[in-house]
Amino acid sequence: MISQKLNDQITRIGPATPAGEVMRRYWQPAALSDEVVGADPMVPVNLMGERLVLLRDPTGSFVLAERVATADEAPAFHPDRDAIRLVEGGAVYPVIEKKGVFFTYMGPGEAPEFPNFDCFRAPDSHVFAFKGLWECNWLQALEVGIDPAHASFLHRFLQDEDPADSYGKQFRDKAGHTDMPMTQVLREYPRPDIEVEETDFGLKITALRHMANDLTHVRVTNQIFPGAICIPMSREMTITQWHVPVDDQTCYWYTIFTSFAKPVDKELMRNQRLKEHRLPDYAPLKNRENNYHYNPEEQEKLTYTGMGLDINVHDQWAVEGLGPIQDRTREHLGRGDAAIVRYRLMLRKAIKAVETSREDGLLMRDKSAAAIIGPLSNDAITSTGNWLEASRQADMQRRAECPWDASV
Template sequence: MISQKLNDQITRIGPQTAAGAVLRRYWQPAALADELRASNGAVPVNLLGERLALVRDASGDLVLATRVSSPDEPPAHYPDPQSIELVEGGPVYPVVEKKGMVFTYMGPGTPPAFPNFDCFRAPDSHVFAFKGLWECNWLQALEVGIDPAHASFLHRFLQDEDPSDGYGRQFRDKAAHTDMPMTQVLREYPRPDIEVEQTDFGLKITALRHMANDLTHVRVTNQIFPQAICIPMSREMIITQWHVPIDDENCYWYTMFTSFAKPVDKDVMREQRLKEHRLPDYAPLKSRANNYHYNPDEQESLTYTGMGLDINVHDQWAVEGLGPIQDRTREHLGRGDAAIVRYRQMLRKAIKAVESGEEDMLPMRGGADVGRIVGPLSNDAIASTHDWKQASFLTDMQRRAECPWDASV
């Protein structure tokens, strides 16, 4: 457990806050390219406690400018683009479009370079971007993503689908080099050993599920500082996901789905997700207001939550159920929370670095050669228990060697 003062320090992100100062020193997703294409005018953006709009400046360049908003405007409100009024003399932030997302830099000085992550260097044909609204603080949204054990419980499927029918869905694949569905692996081996190591970009998180016959399932995920994760979706695809604060009590998840093999079927993936979200605010159709479509019959025979097959809904229920801002003064972290503990330490260290003017100490800032940061390794593998590290690495190298675009590391 932590004090209320510390909980406030690591969760609140307004312009004059400690955590907000850290997040503002990194590129943040501000909108989807799909939103730009669909708009006939400015695109409203609510980000880090500020009400903004994507507009063209006098030179025709896209920028993020401060817009006029009413005091009672909902956090994810999308006003009529034609009615948006900008604040004369208000902050204007630079933007850049990458792989279907529009990023902005809201901090002081020169923006940092983008790392050479797979999601950024894959061709456009192999990357699909989407987002969704969650009514909770950004930190609890991030922390569910760096908890490797939660998938065995929150995303427990009591029946295993045919993996060939699961394109574009997480955990709808067979474990590497076996005929065992991933859903079965997670269900039958629910309590992994977890190893966490610090990297140039954040944290590498390895979950080890020890199986029969001296085999171990190895699942490598990553925390990319300050508030992204990179995780395997299937053997072919990875997910890079940012948890982006709208304000203290609401956030968006922005995701890039990156394929190592075939081009992504963007129409299929968009259609899948639009069945679960409404436009223009990308709010999920299942929510607290309709009890997330909870079905006790489904819970009896199909899923742990009884809330359908979309795991985003499971995560949404879990993080929104903690309240707008999770009360960490009464929590009791355990062995399975190793990555959450390490991340909070890293965030507190970054806060101190900014407060003391030592911004070069931040991950991927200062003198770091960010362009040399590649990957990161994010995959599932089953290997001999005594040789799991090498086997996990070689599985990733094989996937990269067969990749039609340059995925070399």
């Protein structure tokens, strides 16, 4: 458990807050390219406690400019264009569009370079971007993503579907190059050993599920500082997901799906997700007000939560159930929370670096960030004694067969 003072320090993200000052020193997703319509668009954006609008400046470049918020504006409400008023002399932030997402830099000085992650290296044909709104603080949204053990419980499927129907769905593929469905691996081996390693971008998190016949399932995921993760979706795809504060009690997840093999079926993936979300605010149709469509018969026969097959709904229920801002003064972390502990230490170290004007200690803040590639993120079943090299080789093989340059 931690003190209330520390919990406030690592969760609050408004201007001049400790965590907010760290997050403003990195590029953050602000809007999807799909949200920008017309030759002269104005897209309201609420980001890190600030009311902004995405528009073109006199040079034709996109920027985020400060706007006046209407009195009845909800965190993700999109008012009519005519109701948008800019603040004279207000803040203006630079914007860059990458792979279906508009990113902005809201910090002081020069913006950092973008790392050369796979999601940014892949051609447009091999990526797809989407987002979703959660009614909770950004940190608890991130922390569920860096907990490798939660998938065996929260995403437990009691039946294993045909992998031929798994496209665009996480945990519905076969594990590694075996005939065992990933859902079966998670169900039968629910308590992995977890190894956490600091990297030049954040954390490499390895979950080891030791199986029969001296085999081990190796799942490598990553925390990308300050608020993103990169995880395997299937043998073909990875997910790079940012957890972006709207304000202290609301956040968006922005995801870029990246395919190493075939071009992404964008229409299919968009339609899959629009069945679960409404426009224009990308709020989930299953939510606290309708009890996430909980079905006790489904819970008995099909899923752990009884809330459908979309794992985003499972995660949403879990993180929103902790309250708008999780009370960490009452938590008791254990051995399985190793990545969460290491991340919080990393965040506190970054807060201290900003407060003491030692920003050279922050990850990915200099020109060398552009040289960071990858990261490795995959599932593999290997011999227990050779799991580390076998996992790396599985990733190398996927990259070697990739039609775009995914070499590392």
